[in-house]
Structure formats: C-alpha cells, structure tokens
Amino acid sequence: MSFDAEVAKVTVDGAEIPRVLVPETVDELCEALSDLQRDRQRILIVGGGTRLAFGNLGGPYDVAVSTRRLNRILHYEPDDLTLAVEPGCTIAQVHELLGQRGQMLALDAAAADTSTIGGAYAAGLSGPRRLGGGSLKDWTIGVEAAGPSGVVAKAGGMVVKNVTGYDMMHVHHAALGAFGVVTRLNLKVFPSPGPARAVVIQYQRPQDAYAAAIALLRSQLQPSSLIIGNRPTWTLRVRCDAPPSAIERLAERVVTTASEAAPPAQVDILADEAQAVAPFIDVTDLRAGLGVARIPVPASQQLPVVELLMDDSVCADLGSGLVYVAGPPTFDWRERVIATQQNPTFLALPATLKEGIDVFGSVRPAAGEVIRRMKQAFDPERLLNPGRFVLHL
Amino acid sequence: MASALGPATKSALISKLAAIVGEAHVASDAAGLAVYEFDASDEAIAGHHLPLVAVLPGSAEEVVQVVNLALAHDLPVVARGAGTGLAGGAIAARGGILIVMTRMTRIHEINEIDRYAVVEPGIVNLDLSNTLLQQGYFFAPDPASQRVCTLGGNIANNSGGPHCLKYGVTSNHILGLEVVLPSGELTWVGGPSGETSGYDLTGAIVGSEGTLGIVTKAMVRLTRKPEAVAVLLAAFPSMDAASRAVSAIVAAGVLPASLEMMDALTISAVEAAFHCGYPTDAAAVLLVELDGLAETVAEHGEIVARKCREHEATMVRHATTKAEQDLLWLGRKSAFGTLGRLAPNYYLQDTVVPRTKLPPALEFVGQLGREFRLEIANVFHAGDGNLHPLMLFDRRERGAIQRVLEAGDALLEYCIAAGGAVSGEHGIGMEKKDALSLCFTTDDLRAMAGLKRSFDPRELFNPEKIFPSGFSCGEVNQLKQQSLMRDGMYVV
Ligand SMILES: Cc1cc2nc3c(=O)[nH]c(=O)nc-3n(C[C@H](O)[C@H](O)[C@H](O)COP(=O)(O)OP(=O)(O)OC[C@H]3O[C@@H](n4cnc5c(N)ncnc54)[C@H](O)[C@@H]3O)c2cc1C
Ligand SMILES: Cc1cc2nc3c(=O)[nH]c(=O)nc-3n(C[C@H](O)[C@H](O)[C@H](O)COP(=O)(O)OP(=O)(O)OC[C@H]3O[C@@H](n4cnc5c(N)ncnc54)[C@H](O)[C@@H]3O)c2cc1C
Numbered sequence: 001m002s003f004d005a006e007v008a009k010v011t012v013d014g015a016e017i018p019r020v021l022v023p024e025t026v027d028e029l030c031e032a033l034s035d036l037q038r039d040r041q042r043i044l045i046v047g048g049g050t051r052l053a054f055g056n057l058g059g060p061y062d063v064a065v066s067t068r069r070l071n072r073i074l075h076y077e078p079d080d081l082t083l084a085v086e087p088g089c090t091i092a093q094v095h096e097l098l099g100q101r102g103q104m105l106a107l108d109a110a111a112a113d114t115s116t117i118g119g120a121y122a123a124g125l126s127g128p129r130r131l132g133g134g135s136l137k138d139w140t141i142g143v144e145a146a147g148p149s150g151v152v153a154k155a156g157g158m159v160v161k162n163v164t165g166y167d168m169m170h171v172h173h174a175a176l177g178a179f180g181v182v183t184r185l186n187l188k189v190f191p192s193p194g195p196a197r198a199v200v201i202q203y204q205r206p207q208d209a210y211a212a213a214i215a216l217l218r219s220q221l222q223p224s225s226l227i228i229g230n231r232p233t234w235t236l237r238v239r240c241d242a243p244p245s246a247i248e249r250l251a252e253r254v255v256t257t258a259s260e261a262a263p264p265a266q267v268d269i270l271a272d273e274a275q276a277v278a279p280f281i282d283v284t285d286l287r288a289g290l291g292v293a294r295i296p297v298p299a300s301q302q303l304p305v306v307e308l309l310m311d312d313s314v315c316a317d318l319g320s321g322l323v324y325v326a327g328p329p330t331f332d333w334r335e336r337v338i339a340t341q342q343n344p345t346f347l348a349l350p351a352t353l354k355e356g357i358d359v360f361g362s363v364r365p366a367a368g369e370v371i372r373r374m375k376q377a378f379d380p381e382r383l384l385n386p387g388r389f390v391l392h393l
Numbered sequence: 394m395a396s397a398l399g400p401a402t403k404s405a406l407i408s409k410l411a412a413i414v415g416e417a418h419v420a421s422d423a424a425g426l427a428v429y430e431f432d433a434s435d436e437a438i439a440g441h442h443l444p445l446v447a448v449l450p451g452s453a454e455e456v457v458q459v460v461n462l463a464l465a466h467d468l469p470v471v472a473r474g475a476g477t478g479l480a481g482g483a484i485a486a487r488g489g490i491l492i493v494m495t496r497m498t499r500i501h502e503i504n505e506i507d508r509y510a511v512v513e514p515g516i517v518n519l520d521l522s523n524t525l526l527q528q529g530y531f532f533a534p535d536p537a538s539q540r541v542c543t544l545g546g547n548i549a550n551n552s553g554g555p556h557c558l559k560y561g562v563t564s565n566h567i568l569g570l571e572v573v574l575p576s577g578e579l580t581w582v583g584g585p586s587g588e589t590s591g592y593d594l595t596g597a598i599v600g601s602e603g604t605l606g607i608v609t610k611a612m613v614r615l616t617r618k619p620e621a622v623a624v625l626l627a628a629f630p631s632m633d634a635a636s637r638a639v640s641a642i643v644a645a646g647v648l649p650a651s652l653e654m655m656d657a658l659t660i661s662a663v664e665a666a667f668h669c670g671y672p673t674d675a676a677a678v679l680l681v682e683l684d685g686l687a688e689t690v691a692e693h694g695e696i697v698a699r700k701c702r703e704h705e706a707t708m709v710r711h712a713t714t715k716a717e718q719d720l721l722w723l724g725r726k727s728a729f730g731t732l733g734r735l736a737p738n739y740y741l742q743d744t745v746v747p748r749t750k751l752p753p754a755l756e757f758v759g760q761l762g763r764e765f766r767l768e769i770a771n772v773f774h775a776g777d778g779n780l781h782p783l784m785l786f787d788r789r790e791r792g793a794i795q796r797v798l799e800a801g802d803a804l805l806e807y808c809i810a811a812g813g814a815v816s817g818e819h820g821i822g823m824e825k826k827d828a829l830s831l832c833f834t835t836d837d838l839r840a841m842a843g844l845k846r847s848f849d850p851r852e853l854f855n856p857e858k859i860f861p862s863g864f865s866c867g868e869v870n871q872l873k874q875q876s877l878m879r880d881g882m883y884v885v
Binding site for chain 1: 505507578584586597643837841
C-alpha cells in the first residue's frame, strides 16, 4: 500500500475523508477490504475523483480507497477486438493504447487524463457517441468486483458473445460502487472508423435546430453523435465518422439534409472532432461548482423541456434521449429543474441542496424493493459508498 | 412439489385460471400438455417434465393474476415462447404453471424519431422485423430461428444471430421492459433514454432465462436500414484457411455486419435442398455481409475480397442483386433444418472462443468427430468466434447419445481452456447448468445467487435452471454469515 501525495486528500460533499488507502494490487485491495470490514469501516471508493459530486449525500466515511494504482492493462488482443483493464486505468491511457493499433472506444471524456475507466463504468455516465457506437454498458463483456469482505466474484469473460450465467456486467454498471469495488473490466473494442468531422450548424431558433436534428436522426447518414447546445446561439453539432474516401461527402450530405429541414444561420465543417461534443463536455464538467442535471427525454419531446431551461447552459443529446443542464447551484435552480417533471438525475449539487431529495430521481416501488434487496445481498452492512446510491442505499 | 396438489385443489386452481385467461386458453390434460414436454433441446437434456397446467394469457394483467395465483399456491411458474430454445429453458422442470406467451403479439407503438417500438413478447422475431422494415427500420437480433422464435425468448436468452457481429446481441437492443416480478407486481424498468434515472434493472433481466421476471412488454431499439448492403461469398480449400481469413478481415479494421462460415457437409446439404449457388467443391465458405454508407461498403468490400484471396480463397463472389443476396442468406438460415434431414437426430453444441482461437478450435472439432465416430457439420457465427458444431446421430443406435454428449462436454472444456465460454447464445437452461462450474467459482456463483435472491427469494420463477444442480441460491446468505462468523471470532 502506498502513500500518494496526489490522492492524499479526498473531499466529498464538502467533507474531507480522514484516511486514504491506495492499494497497488487487487490482492492488496482485497486484503484491505477484509480488514476494513472487520472494523466496520465505511468506505468511499474513489477513482480519478473527477465525479465525486455525483451521488446522494452519504457517509460519514472512515476511509477512502483509491483505485489509482490499479492501472494495469491486463490483456489486449487487437485481432480479437478485446481488452481487459484494471479499474484505475485512465480514459486517456486506454485511448492511447487502442489508438496505436487503429482501434477505439467511443468515449468522450472531460479530464481524460484523470478520469478512470472504473469510475466511468461505475458512474454509468456516457457521452453523445452512444448514438453511433453504444456505451460502456454495451461494451463490457466481463467484470470482476470485490465485495465488502474482499472476495472477488467474476462474470462474463473475454469473448464478445456470452450467455454463461447472469449478466453481472449490467449489475455493476451505473451502480456507483454500491454492490462492490470493480477490480477488472473486460471490454470489446472497435476498429477506428477513419477520420472524423464536426459539423457545426447555427440556428436562430431552437425549433429550427430540432427540425434539422430530427431530419438527420431519421436519415441513413448514421451520425455518430447529435447534440444541440444553446450557448452562444442554438447550435446543432454532428459528429461524422467514415473512411477517408467517404468523409467529405458525408459531412456535406449532413449539411444538405439539415439545411433542407431548416435553413441555418451559419455552417462550419471542422476537422477538430472535439468541437462535435464541446457543449457536452462543458455542461457536464462537475468540477465547476455549478449544479448539473441529466434529464431523460426522448428527442421528439425535448424542445419544450429545453425551452423551460433556456436561461441555463443546456446540452440536448438527441441521440441518447438526454438533456443536460448546468446552472447556478441554488435552491431555485434545483426546483426549476424538478419542475420539468421529467424525473431528472442531479449529477452535481452542493451538499445542502442534496438534502431532502434523491439525486437519482424517483424509482418505481416494485423495482426499488429489488434494488434494496440487492444492496442487502451484496453489502449487507452497508460499508461500500454508504448512502450514495439510489434510494440512499 | 408442485404436482403434489390434491385433485380438488388442482381442479379449483384450473377453474380459477380459466376465469382469468378463458377456458380455451388453459391446458391441463395429458394431450393438451404433451406439446409442452420438450423444447428444441434433446430429450436427453430436457428429461421428461410436464407442467401441472399451461395457460395462454392475452394481456399483462392476466399474467399478473396467474402469477399471483401461483404464488398463493407456492407453485413454480415458467414462461414459454415458441419453445425453440436449445437448452431446456422453457421446460417446467418442477411442474407448476407454464405461461405460454404466444397470444401476446401486439405492437403497441412504433416511434421512428426516438427509434423504439413497444411490443408484446409473443411476437415472432421475423414478424417484428418485417413490420419495422416497411418503415425503414429493423430489429437487429436475428437468430437463425427467427421465423418461429419469439421476442420474449430472445430477451430471456439474450439471443444472438448472424448480425450480432456489428450490431451486438439482444441485450444491446432492449431499452426497457414491462415485467411481472416474482413478487407478483407489474413494473416497468428502463426507458427510451440511454440513461434512465434511478438504477436500470433491464440489463440484469435480459438473459436471465425467465428466472428473474416474466416479460410482458418490451421497448426495443429500432435500427435504421443502411443505405447500402453488400453480400460476398468466398470459397476456401480448408476450414483453417477460412478461419484465418476471418481474423485477417477483422484485423484489417473491417467490422462486417455478419461473417458466417459453413463447412463442406453443410454446403452439400444446403445445395441439395435450395440450390443457393454455394460451391460444392469447397471445404468451407464464408458469407460476409457489409452495410452502411455506400462508400464505406464499397471500400470494405474490396478489403474483404483481398483478405480472402490472401488466405487461399479459390473464389470470391459479390451478390449484387437483392434476390441473389436473399438466396445466399436462405441457405445459411435454413442450414440446421436441412442438416437435420441427414440423420434421424442431431445435437447442436453452442460454444465460443476468442476469434483468433478459431483455427485450433475447429481442428479440435474435427478430431472429436474422428475420436467419437460422429459426423459433425459446422455452420456458425465465425466473426464472433461462436462455434455451432452439429453432431448427427441415430438415437436408436446403442450408446450414440452418450458419445454425442461426451464429445459435447470435451468441446466445452476445450473452449473454456482456450479462453472461451460455456454458451455464446443458446443459454444455460437445464443443458449446461452443471458446466457452469467449469468457468465459475463458488464465489462467482454466490454473487449471481445474490441477484437471484434479490428478485426471487422463494425461487419459484423457472426453477432448476442456470445454477448447477445441488447449488442452492437460498442458503447463500454467505456474505452475512461470513461477517457474523468473523464477529463471533472477535468476541472470543
Ligand atoms: C454527464 C457526464 C457524461 C460523461 N460522459 C462521458 C463519456 O462519454 N465518456 C467518458 O469517458 N467519460 C464521460 N464522463 C466522465 C466519466 O463519467 C468519468 O470519467 C468518470 O465517471 C469518473 O471517473 P473518475 O475516475 O474521476 O471517478 P470518480 O469520481 O473517482 O468516481 C465516480 C464514482 O464511481 C465510484 N467508483 C470509482 N471507481 C470505482 C470502482 N473501481 N468500483 C466501484 N465504484 C467505483 C466512486 O465511488 C464514485 O462514486 C461523463 C461524465 C458526466 C458527468
Ligand atoms: C433451428 C434453430 C436455430 C437457432 N438459431 C439460433 C441463433 O442463431 N441464435 C440464437 O441465439 N439462438 C438460436 N436458436 C435458439 C432459440 O431459437 C433462441 O434461444 C430463441 O430466442 C428462443 O425463443 P423461443 O420463443 O422459442 O423461447 P423458448 O424456447 O420458448 O424459451 C426460451 C427461454 O425464454 C424464457 N421465456 C420465454 N418467453 C419469456 C417471457 N415472455 N418472459 C420471460 N422469459 C421468457 C423461457 O422460460 C426459456 O427460459 C435456434 C434454435 C433452433 C431450433
């Protein structure tokens, strides 16, 4: 176990956690968990620490366990299109490895150098490229997770198609560590489709941006992502991926289809692909101290919701059916978001505003009962990320 | 035990069920139940089990009432679709009430903009896709049994199909579900958005073989029909060459919509029945479909053809017209049926290896055939490394089924040692539950049992499936017990 100056301090919801453990191996992690369980120590699991704002007001925590040093690539077979990593690998590390072999995962990460793949999976937050390529939920073909007693259980495997046993890959995904500390992820990866373009189309009115976006959604042009931002003007951003022979014509066809649906104020085709998701990265940066919410609304019903939130920074992800909004971290803002009546999830709120609500929104009672029993089955003493998950579990 | 109900209680139960679903939709006599004794698995796997009674509900509300009646009588419930499952999943292994979903076939909503449809689980896979195709969309999972199998069965088994290579398996195409939980409650999980609020149980339920809930509606993802489709057929002098071509295609950065292989035995059976134009002198063919933007398809078509030729392909043919493409696919999708005619019985093993391990795995299948004196045909999802050796035999021949099952087990062990899994797409059911311990430890199984208990503490939903015989989900309150034990030790 090492001392790491960078992770010497972990602060969550305004409270500093007195002790941070940084295991170097999964065995060390398991030993630590077992010891901590014996002493009934309540644990905050931390990856890169970039998304700790997300979660209910939990704790108090006796100790933070960091996955930072669990950052080994365990297996990479490019010809099988499979990769196995420890949870502390950063998104940037994974991108770089895959990039060397012309392969990729369609992850758009803010702070890719710090964000860990385990944190992205546990938080269940994916980006607009879900439209073209799915998300970690779809790519995870195997998982290993340590329970509070330090016993590791695995599921799935290293093959891209597998129905052997229950799909625990979907159980730990987006569970925010409530059911175990993820110690290994097996992923299927993809060949890079070729060069990308960001098509950036500005509109005066939101309804025009929506008309254009929906025309693209219904087309056969297969955009990789499709979002609308409201700052500084209503802007439709489309990411296109295609082989070199096709990319220019594809970007032009996107412009044509959008323009036919609603004449734009301005059009740019950019080689800087990051421009395709820029507002998403801005709005979902949880470290800015703003309130951030994610509202599930299918594309066809987004416009009225977006109009209600026009005063804030909005990023509407049409391909994923999600509207992200960032605003002042105030009571009024929180209530304005709740007033959309779309069962929002708050990704970041100051601790005082987390009080009295479930940041995950509401859960249907019958499903809630199952989730409660899952917590009871996997972490009966509620030692792992206590209180942070859905229903304050 | 279910069938231990006294005759009076049984007949009262049947009347109550008839009141729920209608008399015409209840079967309880030997003749009526006989069709439910088996699914498409071999009887050596399924054994001989009959439900106490079978019902065919017409709505989710009826399913809820039936399940609650079962709970009140402590009876197991087993959902059943078309019964094409190959692992004994739809068999009422402990009797009880069989809920046959085939009357529930309505399409409630098709939403093209948000790209989902809400449908009932009894709908036949191909009927769903054909309906969606009229509007320019399709439901991507396309098991070879798609003319018959139901969406509910696809969801429960997380079924695959030729087009999973690019599009993923059923799980990737289910956005939400309406389910009757083992508590008897009806609820929705998931929804049209990529991330739902709360926590999404959908992914845990898909692939759970009816052991965690009965699906009464599904919100399925619609995939837009691509603007261009190309189908290529390549002939090879050996299975080995063909499987090396598979790896080469993927390594070249091409992800075809599908990449299927057929061996000589399959080719000759299919040609005799359908005249699809497969070369009968080839040891193996690859059927490759590419789809997407026109330019991409054209460029990738050339790469595929080149990679095949580099790996000894003796012929590469582009099927240019839709009719020609359909004919090639007809052969592939009807292969099991035609092979079935070559011998009185067949056993289809479904297993999977990392795709780079295909050449030695196929070599091993050949060895098994020689060692166990079995004729084995191979027609399978090569791109996914998903093997489907089909072993032909005659049940009347003494010891034949034994040889088949032994060969099947040997292959499973081989594939697991090669980094593969017990089942790629057909499920565990009764067939492979004991094989689960080949790749999972007791700790792994305990975690899965924790999930089962969370949904179904009374273990009444499709019992005797998935978990190895003798492994009880109920007694594994292990985590709690372990910690209590430890506490005890510390007191001392
Ligand atoms: C709205 C939104 C969209 C995003 N979209 C994308 C995207 O498209 N692609 C992308 O790459 N990133 C995306 N991110 C960022 C991504 O979510 C972060 O990279 C990741 O969630 C945080 O990584 P981290 O290591 O900093 O996690 P942390 O902030 O350290 O942890 C996040 C949570 O996960 C838990 N956790 C961390 N590690 C483990 C583990 N090993 N086992 C169990 N629980 C664990 C923690 O307890 C904590 O509750 C998005 C973020 C947001 C807010
Ligand atoms: C010739 C042939 C070819 C095949 N090809 C393929 C293939 O390419 N890919 C593939 O993956 N499989 C294939 N299969 C296997 C089989 O067709 C699939 O598993 C299919 O999805 C089963 O559907 P079904 O409606 O027949 O389900 P059934 O066999 O009736 O049931 C299967 C399982 O689903 C459960 N179930 C059914 N309906 C529900 C419901 N509404 N709610 C909850 N649980 C439910 C049952 O309890 C059971 O566990 C093939 C089978 C045959 C005979």
